[in-house]
Amino acid sequence: xxxxxxxxxxxxxxxxxxxxxxxxxxxxxxxxxxxxxxxxxxxxxxxxxxxxxxxxxxxxxxxxxxxxxxxxxxxxxxxxxxxxxxxxxxxxxxxxxxxxxxxxxxxxxxxxxxxxxxxxxxxxxxxxxx
Amino acid sequence: xxxxxxxxxxxxxxxxxxxxxxxxxxxxxxxxxxxxxxxxxxxxxxxxxxxxxxxxxxxxxxxxxxxxxxxxxxxxxxxxxxxxxxxxxxxxxxxxxxxxxxxxxxxxxxxxxxxxxxxxxxxxxxxxxxxxxxxxxxxxxxxxxxxxxxxxxxxxxxxxxxxxxxxxxxxxxxxxxxxxxxxxxxxxxxxxxxxxxxxxxxxxxxxxxxxxxxxxxxxxxxxxxxxxxxxxxxxxxxxxxxxxxxxxxxxxxxxxxxxxxxxxxxxxxxxxxxxxxxxxxxxxxxxxxxxxxxxxxxxxxxxxxxxxxxxxxxxxxxxxxxxxxxxxxxxxxxxxxxxxxxxxxxxxxxxxxxxxxxxxxxxxxxxxxxxxxxxxxxxxxxxxxxxxxxxxxxxxxxxxxxxxxxxxxxxxxxxxxxxxxxxxxxxxxxxxxxxxxxxxxxxxxxxxxxxxxxxxxxxxxxxxxxxxxxxxxxxxxxxxxxxxxxxxxxxxxxxxxxxxxxxxxxxxxxxxxxxxxxxxxxxxxxxxxxxxxxxxxxxxxxxx
Numbered sequence: 321x322x323x324x325x326x327x328x329x330x331x332x333x334x335x336x337x338x339x340x341x342x343x344x345x346x347x348x349x350x351x352x353x354x355x356x357x358x359x360x361x362x363x364x365x366x367x368x369x370x371x372x373x374x375x376x377x378x379x380x381x382x383x384x385x386x387x388x389x390x391x392x393x394x395x396x397x398x399x400x401x402x403x404x405x406x407x408x409x410x411x412x413x414x415x416x417x418x419x420x421x422x423x424x425x426x427x428x429x430x431x432x433x434x435x436x437x438x439x440x441x442x443x444x445x446x447x448x449x450x
Numbered sequence: 451x452x453x454x455x456x457x458x459x460x461x462x463x464x465x466x467x468x469x470x471x472x473x474x475x476x477x478x479x480x481x482x483x484x485x486x487x488x489x490x491x492x493x494x495x496x497x498x499x500x501x502x503x504x505x506x507x508x509x510x511x512x513x514x515x516x517x518x519x520x521x522x523x524x525x526x527x528x529x530x531x532x533x534x535x536x537x538x539x540x541x542x543x544x545x546x547x548x549x550x551x552x553x554x555x556x557x558x559x560x561x562x563x564x565x566x567x568x569x570x571x572x573x574x575x576x577x578x579x580x581x582x583x584x585x586x587x588x589x590x591x592x593x594x595x596x597x598x599x600x601x602x603x604x605x606x607x608x609x610x611x612x613x614x615x616x617x618x619x620x621x622x623x624x625x626x627x628x629x630x631x632x633x634x635x636x637x638x639x640x641x642x643x644x645x646x647x648x649x650x651x652x653x654x655x656x657x658x659x660x661x662x663x664x665x666x667x668x669x670x671x672x673x674x675x676x677x678x679x680x681x682x683x684x685x686x687x688x689x690x691x692x693x694x695x696x697x698x699x700x701x702x703x704x705x706x707x708x709x710x711x712x713x714x715x716x717x718x719x720x721x722x723x724x725x726x727x728x729x730x731x732x733x734x735x736x737x738x739x740x741x742x743x744x745x746x747x748x749x750x751x752x753x754x755x756x757x758x759x760x761x762x763x764x765x766x767x768x769x770x771x772x773x774x775x776x777x778x779x780x781x782x783x784x785x786x787x788x789x790x791x792x793x794x795x796x797x798x799x800x801x802x803x804x805x806x807x808x809x810x811x812x813x814x815x816x817x818x819x820x821x822x823x824x825x826x827x828x829x830x831x832x833x834x835x836x837x838x839x840x841x842x843x844x845x846x847x848x849x850x851x852x853x854x855x856x857x858x859x860x861x862x863x864x865x866x867x868x869x870x871x872x873x874x875x876x877x878x879x880x881x882x883x884x885x886x887x888x889x890x891x892x893x894x895x896x897x898x899x900x901x902x903x904x905x906x907x908x909x910x911x912x913x914x915x916x917x918x919x920x921x922x923x924x925x926x927x928x929x930x931x932x933x934x935x936x937x938x939x940x941x942x943x944x945x946x947x948x949x950x951x952x953x954x955x956x957x958x959x960x961x962x963x964x965x966x967x968x969x970x971x972x973x974x975x976x977x978x979x980x981x982x983x984x985x986x987x988x989x990x991x992x993x994x
Contacts, residue, residue, distance in 0.1 A: 322991060324991055326991070331523075332865065335521075336523065338550065338551055339521040339523065339547070339551065340550075341550075341555060342521075342549065342550030342551055342552075342553075342554040342555040343550055343554065345554060347555060347556060347557050348555060348556070349556070349558075350552070350555075350556040350559060350560060350562075350563045353566065353567070353987075354547075354551055355570070355988070357963065357979060357984070358961055358962055358963050358976075358979060359963055361962060361963065361964035361967055361968075362962065362963030362966060362967050362976070363967060364966075364967045364981065366981065367981070367985065367988070370985050370988050371991070374989065375991055376988075384865070387863070388863055388864050388865060389863075390962070391872075391936050391960065391962035391964060392852065392863070392872050392936035393934075393936055394936070394962055394964050397934065397964055397967070397968065401967070
């Protein structure tokens with residue numbers, strides 16, 4: 321297993337938050353690979369599972385805050401899919417904590433950092449990560 | 451498919467990414483078979499850099515472009531323009547953000563990560579397909595539903611911008627309700643109705659209601675019922691200004707009809723008419739005993755309390771939970787009221803109101819004194835609740851939009867704020883969105899008018915053709931996408947005598963990809979974010 325974290329980031333919230341983190345010089349571990357998506361609701365179970373197949377240590381789906389999704393309910397649909405992926409992963413013996421759905425606003429780079437750091441903490445326990 | 455010829459353009463942003471070893475990256479990328487050219491630059495977004503990029507694309511016959519630079523949100527449009535100048539479709543570009551997401555975000559080994567990011571972008575670029583743009587005709591007609599202040603001022607502004615407007619009014623005339631509220635809210639209705647009557651660009655349909663709507667922005671087919679007859683008319687955009695409904699909330703249901711317990715409106719009429727005999731010696735206002743939203747009740751109470759002081763000189767008490775003075779001038783009104791001797795009593799729990807010997811008795815627990823306060827007075831102006839207009843719920847299901855927790859249209863979604871809805875071409879203004887004061891309504895009206903004008907002004911609108919597309923061969927018409935589309939952009943269309951399939955409207959679609967994510971038959975392709983294009987970026991993990 322590689323140490324990479326794949327983060328599917330909504331272009332209306334998490335991607336700007338990540339960019340803001342960079343602009344403010346807030347450092348986080350370089351094992352994060354950000355894949356921008358137009359809405360967290362675009363992320364399919366297949367994408368999450370493929371990431372694990374290719375050896376990702378963890379997969380994050382990051383979308384808008386609840387009730388403030390640019391596409392109304394993309395974030396809640398994403399959450400459902402993450403939950404479903406988790407059951408599939410556990411079935412084949414991969415710890416469900418390796419996949420997570422988080423909500424954040426575009427102007428919250430610190431929250432973005434917290435999510436990355438928290439995931440790395442979890443990975444310390446589970447193996448992989450930084 | 452013939453092999454792509456990929457051109458990679460890397461920019462170090464004028465030396466802002468010193469921790470990346472660019473020559474190493476170039477060496478590694480040069481080894482990739484379909485990468486035709488790797489260019490290092492330090493001013494890619496400036497004129498000189500763009501000119502070099504353009505000539506490189508032309509000279510090397512590049513058909514897929516990868517730009518590794520700053521965040522796409524900043525300069526993507528600049529590079530898309532270069533592609534267009536090179537007669538290349540602007541969707542044939544993929545960007546890697548090696549500045550914000552790499553160089554500036556990490557302390558460790560950023561060169562390896564930057565190289566990985568660029569490879570992800572190359573993987574995606576390889577699979578990109580062009581998306582053409584096309585013009586769609588839009589109907590330069592706006593429908594305004596409502597006959598109040600918001601609707602009238604929207605119509606006047608739209609007419610000034612040259613858009614033909616139809617006012618659909620439920621009442622038998624324009625501004626019936628607004629006239630009643632004129633003094634209460636400080637509006638002037640007569641000049642507006644006169645201006646509308648003179649205006650040839652504004653048509654008024656009275657005693658009518660909207661009973662059905664189909665189609666998408668630019669061409670809504672609206673079914674209107676008037677006097678038992680129904681007809682269909684098409685409009686490019688619809689602005690709803692259906693207003694609020696105020697209802698009096700008696701604390702004791704039995705006392706509702708009492709002449710001692712009146713509504714704000716009745717008090718205002720009373721004040722306007724010849725003064726009553728005898729004049730009430732004491733008047734108490736009660737508001738916000740059940741609801742958090744008290745902007746309008748505060749304004750109306752302050753105005754009325756001052757008017758009572760002025761006209762009758764009565765003793766005035768205001769029982770309130772929360773005086774919300776965030777409207778323009780409300781703070782000033784509050785100070786005036788206090789100076790003139792209006793007594794504000796802050797209470798907890800709902801006050802008890804009862805009729806005793808022809809007078810009204812109010813019992814409440816005063817928060818500041820910490821004890822029960824009892825007051826007997828001549829007239830109580832009971833609390834009024836502002837709620838969505840009757841029929842709002844039917845409208846919500848008819849339009850397939852959401853309401854907020856109190857049932858108002860256009861819930862508090864910050865991404866749509868203030869007047870847009872999840873459906874393009876449909877706007878909500880004024881008090882159908884919540885209890886708004888006049889200044890906020892004016893702002894709402896301007897936003898909606900701008901939105902409608904942007905959509906309709908040219909008579910045609912440029913959209914991306916089939917960026918998100920249903921494959922009719924794969925579609926099994928399960929309706930899942932139609933059910934989940936937040937923008938109501940998908941419809942079922944008949945393709946032959948046997949089959950119906952889902953079809954996405956290019957104009958109504960907001961390119962979120964929720965349908966592509968949920969389609970069980972994987973029949974929906976989203977150019978730029980297709981399954982293959984997303985997976986190609988993951989694929990790189992193993993390789994790196």
